Amino acid sequence: MLLIHCPFCGPRSEIEFSYGGPATAPRPQDPAQISDADWVDWLTVPENRIGPVPERWCHSKGCGAWLTLRRDTRTHEILEVQHGA
Numbered sequence: 001m002l003l004i005h006c007p008f009c010g011p012r013s014e015i016e017f018s019y020g021g022p023a024t025a026p027r028p029q030d031p032a033q034i035s036d037a038d039w040v041d042w043l044t045v046p047e048n049r050i051g052p053v054p055e056r057w058c059h060s061k062g063c064g065a066w067l068t069l070r071r072d073t074r075t076h077e078i079l080e081v082q083h084g085a
């Protein structure tokens with residue numbers, strides 16, 4: 001169980017948050033110009049990196065803020081939390 005430090009609400013259990021995916025994959029500039037397969041890959045195939053990765057989380061059962069966490073996938077340690085970004 002992750003304990004996520006919301007900058008507005010303080011430390012909260014991960015069950016109050018919704019995972020928003022990796023924060024590393026930039027959205028295609030013009031989705032209409034890429035193939036359906038590439039679009040599906042971008043939407044559904046996350047990177048599976050080892051080590052610290054930036055992730056988007058929404059405090060959906062709290063203040064509603066979108067946060068960017070830097071979480072180590074080996075230990076689940078949350079190294080940094082930023083609002084937005």
Ligand SMILES: [Zn+2]
Binds near residue numbers: 009062065
């Ligand atoms: Zn919050």
